[in-house]
Amino acid sequence: MTSSTVTSSQPDRPPRPNLAFRRLRGPRSPAEFAALVRRAAREIxxxxxxxxxxxxxVxxxxxxxxxxxxxxxxxxxxxxxxxxxxxFVPRSSVRGRAARTAVAAPRGPAPGETAGEPHGAAEPYDPRDPWQNDHANHPNHPNHEESDVLRRAFMTGGGATVAAATLAPLGLAPAAAAADRPPRRAGAPxxxxxxxxxxxxxxxxxRHGADGLYRRAAAPLRAAYALLDAGATRQTTADRLHAGAGELAISVGWLAHDSxxxxxxxxxxxxxxxxxxxxGDAGLEAHxxxxTAFLARDAGRPREAVRAAQAAQRAARPLGSDRLLSLLALREAGGWAGLADRTGCERALARAQALFERGRADADPEWMSFYGEAELAGLExxxxxxxxxxxxxxxxxxxAAQAQDPHFTRNIALYTAELADDLAREGRPDEAAEAGLRVLALLDQVQSSRIQGMLAGTARVLLPHRRASGVAEFLDRHASYKGPRPVRDGGPV
Structure with a gap:
């Protein structure tokens, strides 16, 4: 038997233009319409x-x-x-075809298919697969074969699907296999x-917090810098690779920070x-x-937090994003608070609020999708x-807890843990216990040492108030908490 190869899924007839979508774009250019799509995505x-x-x-x-x-x-x-x-065509008419045909020889139409229709021309995104996207995995993409190779490189072996809720490994294929091949210069895929x-x-x-992700995310970071070492086919691609590697380093750093x-x-x-x-990437430098400012604050180095936040603001000023400057002012406020400088903190908070009220802009970095009313209140x-x-x-x-979008499960747990601790120290033990119980319920989904540490501090403050309503239940449940249950395919097991 001959070995399987990725076969071309080119259609026997040209694809049919989507005139309805073109009408919806109206007089805007494709780039202008794409910016509207990205803005709408941030809204939800x-x-x-x-x-x-x-x-x-499209x-x-x-x-x-x-x-x-x-x-x-x-x-x-x-x-x-x-x-x-x-x-668009109904999802039922295209679901799963690409996966079935990518390694198969051409065949006749299956029941329900139209002769000559491109198999897998639009395999829907699997919400459980954190690596799949319409571009790199599209079977008719001109670089589909290269993209598929890279996609496998960003996953460890053991199945083609990495379900988001499983927190499955996010690393490279075995390094030994890669070491036997000469490096290939990276391209757009x-x-x-x-x-x-x-x-x-x-x-x-x-959705899940950092603890279950950090070690698994280190391998993609090594892969990113291996791509940089191999070089790129074009300068624009090299710039994208450097920016992507830098952003990935920050993401992995945050996972380490939060855990x-x-x-x-x-x-x-x-x-x-x-x-x-x-x-010379000012946006990456600001990020x-x-x-770094946030880490310095949490690590008990408030003066460093102030300096890093001010350096971030200098880098960010030419970028045209008031929301970014608002967040950076909050980072500075956190440093001033750690120094017990109430005046400096209040000035930075006022600046953060004023910048935030100027609204969103197309220049807002993609990584700032978490920053809204809830995060502003939470950092304050x-x-x-x-x-x-x-x-x-x-x-x-x-x-903050009430305003947070349900998508950000980790942040809901974080803000509620902050609320529980503040209420306990304010002298409202019953309300603190109630909030603490809500956090414990969320810890089946969220793995964050930071949140668990906050909750442990709240429990210590509440120990003398065991007789207050709900406090004994919270303390007992917290004492018996054994960590998050393993998650599989979208939910705890």
Missing amino acids: GERVSCDARYVGR EAGEIRCPNYAYERVFLHMFPGRTLTDLG EAMALEEAVRRIRLLDD GRFDDARSHYAEALATARMT AFCN AQCWSALGDWRRASRQARR
Whole structure:
């Protein structure tokens, strides 16, 4: 038997243009419309890498059915319409074909298919697969074979699907196999897969926290820098690879930070900063300093937090994003609070609020999708807590927990843990216990040493108040907590 190879899935007839989608674009250019798509995605907590090329592929009929993330964004943009109204074919008519045909010889049409229809021309995005996307895995993509190779490189062996909730390994294929092959210069598919790796790691962290992800995310980071060492086919690709590797270093650094590995986090942030300085990437530099400031505050180095936040603001000013400057002002406020400088903290908080109220802009970095009213309130709560103003802290923490989008499960747990601690220290043990029980319920889904440490501190404060309503139940449940249950295919088991 001959070995299987990836066969061409080119259609026997040209794809049918999506005229309905083209009409919806109206007079806007593809790039302008792509910017609207990205903005709509941010509004609902999705992350899509829509660009003019993607819009063109949709309008040309190459993408017959969008992945689930794009579907949610398009239906948000055009309420009341269905996928069919937008010019796409029903998902049931394309689901799964690419996976069945990618390694098979050409065959006749299956029941329900149209003769000559391109098999797998639009395999829908599997929401359980954190690496799949419409670009790199599209069977009709001109670089599909290369993309598939890279996609496997960003996963460890053991099956083609990495379910988001399983927190399955996110690393390279065995290093020994790669070592036997000479390095190949990276192209656009590699850059795209690296960018998608960053998005998916952030998505998993939003939902599940860092503890189960950190060690698994180190291998994709090694893969990213291996791509840089191999070189790129074009300068634009090299720039994308450097930016992607830097952002991935920050993401892995954050996973280390949130899981209590401060030295590892510091090293990863420094690596990202070096990459930014080497390539003159002001956006990456601002991001690296932003996270460095946050880490310094948590590590008990408040003066360093202030300096890093101010350096981040200097790098960010030319970028045109008021929301980014707002977040960086909050990082500075956290440093001032750690120094017990109430005046400096209040000035930075006022600046953060004023910048935030200017609204979103197309220049806002993609990684800032988490930053909204809830995060603003949550970071302000942490400042007041550091200053010992428990009443203000609990008010802002409650506001943060109530305002947070349900997608950000980790942040809901974080803000609620902050609320529980502030209430306990404010002298409201019954309300603190109630909030603490809500956090314990979320820890089946979230793995974060930071949150667990906060909850342990709350339990110590509440120990003398065991007779207050609900406190004994919280203390007993906290004492018996054994860590998160393993998760599989979307839920605890």
